[in-house]
Amino acid sequence: MVAVQETVERVRRIDVDQYRYGFETQIESDKAPKGLSEDTVRFISAKKNEPAWMLEWRxxxxxxxxxxTEPTWARVDYPKIDYQDIYYYAAPKPKKTLSSIDEIDPEILKTYEKLGIPLREVAILEGVEPPPGGPQTPNRKIAVDAVFDSVSVATTFQKELKAAGVIFMPISEAIREHPELVQKYLGTVVPTSDNYFATLNSAVFSDGSFVYVPPGVRCPMELSTYFRINERNTGQFERTLIIADKGSYISYLEGCTAPQRDENQLHAAVVELVTLDDAEIKYSTVQNWYPGNSEGKGGIYNFVTKRGDCRGKNSKISWTQVETGSAITWKYPSCILRGDNSSGEFYSIVISNGFQQVDSGTKMIHLGKNTSSRIISKGIAAGKSQNTYRGLVSAHRKATGARNYTACDSLLIGDKCGAHTVPYVEAKNSSATFEHEATTSKISEDVLFYCLQRGLxxxxxxGLVVNGFAKDVLQKLPMEFAVEAQKLISISLEGSVG
Amino acid sequence: MTLLEIQDLNVGVDSREIIRGLDLMVNAGEVHAIMGPNGSGKSTLSHVIAGKPGYEVTGGHILFRGEDLLEMEPNERAAKGVFLAFQYPVEIPGVTTMNFLRTALNAQRKARGRGELSTPEFLKKVREVAGSLNITRDMLKRGVNVGFSGGEKKRNEVLQMALFEPSLCILDEIDSGLDIDALRIVASGINGLRSPERAMIVITHYQRLLHYIVPDYVHVMSKGRVVKSGSKELALELEACGYAQFETAA
Structure with a gap:
């Protein structure tokens, strides 16, 4: 595993507290006044030149x-959040309207380069082998929508996507340019009243990505968003909406980083996916937000609502996540299997180290006939972290022939961390078949010594053992992400032993 | 040339003495057999040379080419050329044998100041050695030792030994769990690695193995020290008379 070796070499140069992406870009920003009120909501809506219906919705x-009230059922513990002590909107001050990537503030572009994402150079990833079983295109391309604090600063490949009929743009633009699509789908998967954090997001979301793939279109490239939280004390409230119309296919990649901060930062995103008949969405996330320092100070609070609705028959939604960052993670990417014969998948690798607390999992709600779902969760806990898998599989009365397979494996490194599995299963239909398997293991001294004796x-x-443990899920990631994820796994476990 | 020099070694586990004043000198090109009853400290000795945690060295020292081995991490010892073939090789699910071999080999090459092998060079080398040990390509694609039979695990140990080209090979009961055919394959693999630059320490209960791997010296261990050393004939004597005579001698 060459990637892992390179990573370990790189990791050697990084102190535990020296978060790799902990730098701050000096640019002027345009902030809403601190705190949350109707005026804040109006300010954000006005900043975005939103139509009246959108403001009303907010x-x-x-x-x-x-x-x-804020939910307390998750196995996470954090000081009370003062929602009046947060900036809800921060945008880099636009000098003028941007029509191409060259007009972006060079400071911002530099930030992306530090992150290893030079928009122009890296966006076209030449010579990368397609994943086994994946789309066999000779030159794979990735379109990047970069979200810098609250505003999408660049969307590459707009033209090529346009030719295919795919709409990929910041959601703030989609609200103005494609109001009929936004109005039709926004809030239909995660209603504004869904939960505390999703409702907050609905009121104050600043930007995010919007994708619409028209009927029968196989999106010609992987779409990708990089989120980055830069401004001090700004909560980031992303809103993503992806619609795959009948018979279409899209693969979407989401990557996140945030610079190092002492204050905890709130992040409450909402992602809604809709697949119509015979459509498929594959949504992959690599999240490595700042997890706090070695004493558990600082770090991102990540309260995310991600949900997909397999609205049409034979449709499919697949979530893959590699979560290594954030001080607190509260995240359950879910599937509503509404259409007959629809299927949902959840592949997850969650790594916690230091003082991180993770409560993550999925919900598979079987409503349609012959719906199937598959959950593969790999939790890796190190340091003094707590790592909880929380999942729900339910079959509605009418969901005859519903099937689920769940496998939850936990790996412990050291003896001060915890792994917990909380599966909920509800079958209201006697023909439903649900399987659940769970294991917990430790990296034993014997395995470590064996590897060391061989020179590692x-x-x-x-890194090797954990990558092996998580292999089933790593294989589900698009190739570019799989390599990155392998590196991340080793980086985030730095200092986990000893 | 003296490769390994152990002087007055004392080792304990949980304040229980396992090795008590052991001396051993191994030169390049020699094969030493260490025999002895269960609990005599044979495996402990192999672990301490390789640097397994959990043992407390309370006295004496181990020099490898004149360097203090006890000061080194296990992976540094490996890079210096110390190889331990495990009595119970571990399983590493999800990590293919091929990937493991490559990662380990490159780590050792790097520590020795040599460049990484290119993929074709590496594959050629692995397949060559694997073929001679009856290791199939399918085995190389499987997780390290996962679902391997006892014999396959031991052959995999010898494969690694051949790839890493160590200067000191310690074989900890390489014959345990092997039927006679597997034993022949493993022994011939090991014999193929004998060379004037390389030394071997063969730890075993039974004379049987020494029919296949003929040692230059035989040492009998009892209660944590070497109680008798001799030529290969000593092993035959042991087979005839058993260990009982040495138990009392110790």
């Missing part, structure tokens, strides 16, 4: 949010 969500360093050994 205000309704805001009023609903005022009546809600301890970090190399752990």
């Amino acid at each position: 205000l309704e969500a805001y009023r609903r949010w005022l009546t809600m 360093s301890e970090q190399q050994a752990i």
Whole structure:
């Protein structure tokens, strides 16, 4: 595993506290006043030149949010969040309207280069082998929608996508340019009243990505968004909406980083996916937000609502996530299997180290006939972290022939961390077949010694064993992400032993 | 040339003494057999030379080419050329044998100041050695030792030994769990690695193995020390008379 070796070499140069992406870009930003009120919501809506219906939608969500209380059922523990002590909007000050990537503030482009994402050079990844079984295109391309704090600063490959009829743009633009699509689908998978954090997001979301793939179109490239939180004390409220119309296919990649901060930063994103008849969405995430330092100080609070609706028959939604960052993670990418014969998948690798707390899993809601779902979860806990898998599989009365297979494996490194599995299963239909398997294991001293005796360093050994443990899921990632994910796995386990 | 020099070694586990004043000198090109009853400290000795955690060296020292081995991490010892063929090789699910071999080989090459092998060079080398040990390509694609039979695991150990080209090979009960055919393959693989630059320490209960791997010296261990050393004939004597005579001698 060459990638892992390179990673370990790189990791050697990084101190545990020296978060690799911990740098701050000096650019002027345009902030909303601190705190949350109807005025904040109006300010954001006005900044985005939104139509009246959108403002109404936001205000309704805001009023609903005022009546809600923060959920406490997750196995995470954090100090109370003061929602009035947060900036809800920060945009880099636009000098003029941007028509091409060359007009982006060079400071911002530099930030992306530091992240290893030079938009122009890296966006076309030449010579990368397609994943086994994946789309066999000779030159694979990735279109990047870069979200810098709250505004999408660049969307590459717009023209080529346009030729295919695919709409890929910041959601703020889609609200203005494709209001009929946004109105038809926004909030239909995650309603404004869904949960505390999703409702908050509905009121104050700043930007995010919008994708529409027309009927019968196989999106010609992987679409990718890089989120990055830069401004101090700004919560980031992304809103993503992806619609795969009948018979279409799209693969979407999401990557996230945030610079190092002392204050905890709130992130409450909402992602909604809709597949119509025979359509498929593959959504992959690699999340490596700042997890806090070695004493558990700082780090991102990540309260995310991700849900896909297999609305049409024979449709399919597949979530793959590699979660290595954030101080607190509260995230359950889910599938509503509404259409007959639809299927949902959830492949997850969650790594926690230091003082990280993760409560993540999925919900598979079987509503249609002969719907199937598959859950493969790999939790790796190291340091003093707590790693919980929480999942729900349910079959509705009418969901005859529903099938689920769940496998939850946990790997412990050291003896001060915890792994927990909380599966909920509800079958209201006697023909449903649900299987659940769970294992918990430890990297044993014997395995480590064996690897060391063969010349591997301890970090190399752990990287190798963990990558092996997570292999089933790594294989589900698009090739570019799989390599990145392998590296991340080793980086995030730096200092986990000893 | 003296490769390994162990002087007055004392080792304990949980304040229990396992090795008590052991001396051993191994020169390049020699094959030493260490025999002895269960609990005499044979495996402990192999672990301590390789650097397994959990043992406390309370006295003496181990020099490897004149360098203090006890000061080195296990992977540094490996890079210096110390190889231990495990009595119970571990399983590593999800990590293909091929990937493991390559990662380990390149780590050792790097530590020795040599460049990484290119993929074709590496594959050629592995297939060559694997063929001579009856290791199929399918085995190389499987997880390290996952679902391997006892014999396959031991052959995999010898494969690694051949690839890493160590200067000191310690074989900890390489014959345990092997039927006679597997034993022949493993022994011939090991014999093929005998060379004037390389030394071997063969740890075993039974004379049987020494019919196939003929040692230059035989040492009998009992209660944590070498109680008798001799030529290969000593092993035959042991086979005839058993260990009992040495138990009392110790």
